[in-house]
Amino acid sequence: MNPEELSYAKTHEWVAVAEQDGAKIATVGISAFAVEALTDLVYIDLPKVGQQVEAEQPFCEVESVKAVSDIYSPVAGRVIAVNDTLPDALETLGSDPYGSGWIAKIKISDEAGLANLLDYAAYQKQCAE
């Protein structure tokens, strides 16, 4: 996916929203900036398929050599898919963060959270601060 066309949470998750069978599905990952800042990732605790998630609440954890970090769900809804190739290929988060490094797909139940997301330019500006 083209990072310039994605939406971003202030907490460094990216979101791509697509229509599927009348529902809105959010694909979620973490930005290249976030991966670069974390460095040395060693573990990911993926969310569970079927899990209900709330906007701006932790739903996944990544562990680096130095610290553990929460990943926040940018939207409210239900997890319908997770990228279960990630735990054995964490380097994908860095090499292809906006493609094969996706983390989860969430069927959106409440679109209110989408309004709080940043566009690419606004997110870049936040990262530069």
Next chain:
Amino acid sequence: MSTTEPLLKTPLHDWHVAHGGRMVDFAGWSMPVQYSSIVEEHLATRQAVGLFDISHMGRLLIDGPDSSAFLDSLLTRKIVDMRPHQIRYSLVCNETGGILDDVLAYRAVLGDDDPPGLALVVNASNRAKIVAWLESHAGGHSVEVRDKTIDYAMIALQGPKAIEILDSFTPFELTSMRYYTGQLMEVAGVECFVSRTGYTGEDGGELICDADKIVGIWQQLIDAAERVGGRAVGLAARDTLRLEAGMPLYGHELSDQINPVEAGLDFAINLRDREFIGKQAIEAAGKTNQTVRVGLQLEDRRVPRESCSIWRGEEPVGTVTSGTFSPTFDQPIAMGYVKSTAAAAGTSLDIDIRGKQYPAKVVPLPFYERGK
């Protein structure tokens, strides 16, 4: 130190910033936590050589006719019998045996003083406390304590190639220098105090020189290190390296609530025919101690961190003091304190990591020991 005070900068601060160092507040100093990948910096040290700016550590000179007797009355190791050039790891304890700091004591021949004076290198976080402690006990002794931290810079070269690189910059025959000794020598044309010491579990040295001379030496050593696969290393990898080497870190494994016996630092205690502050309490602790510092190894990839609780079944038996993902072993390791009944190597325990229990095994320290 209050957060409103500006951070102290080492003489290498600008170099760190120019070379991608991520600067963080460490004990009131702006220090590089990493330049690139912690794992790469760690492995470069294990396989070749890592260069560390450790100028934030406190450097104190203890002079005067009573300097030996004075330090001997405050340190857990014997000082009065130290030979010129000799260095000893020691602890400073309070009356109840609580550890105030772990230090290196140097019988450093720095001039024509006869007998040669003494020096201490103390933790950055404890410098003010130790200076005050020394001064408050100096009464009645003919002794002078001078804090030279700002006047000097200090760097470490650690790894299998460290001595060879340092040796190529000095006329001194460094390869014949004994471990835990140090002396003045020229390095890259500058007078330096070089010791065969370190905090990584590797062979190597530490170098002290005038603050305004360090940038030139550092750059030459970096250039030489990079030719053999070495590099500058930040505080994060310094922490993973010392943890693999089973070395305690003040504020984690050591505090004024912990005595040297439970910390497993018996080698740094000398109780024979001498008196020092904390001796009675340490002697008593040797008979009654209930907790022990241990190493812990985990099979999962979840990393235990400081203050995670340690369990044996339903029984809480201890607390993690440091944990990381070991780059050398590619698995999580930790140190912590557990009840002595749960401390035997091979004991199966569980560590609570963010509300979930993960199996861990007590293993002997150190985790990592370099090949001789």
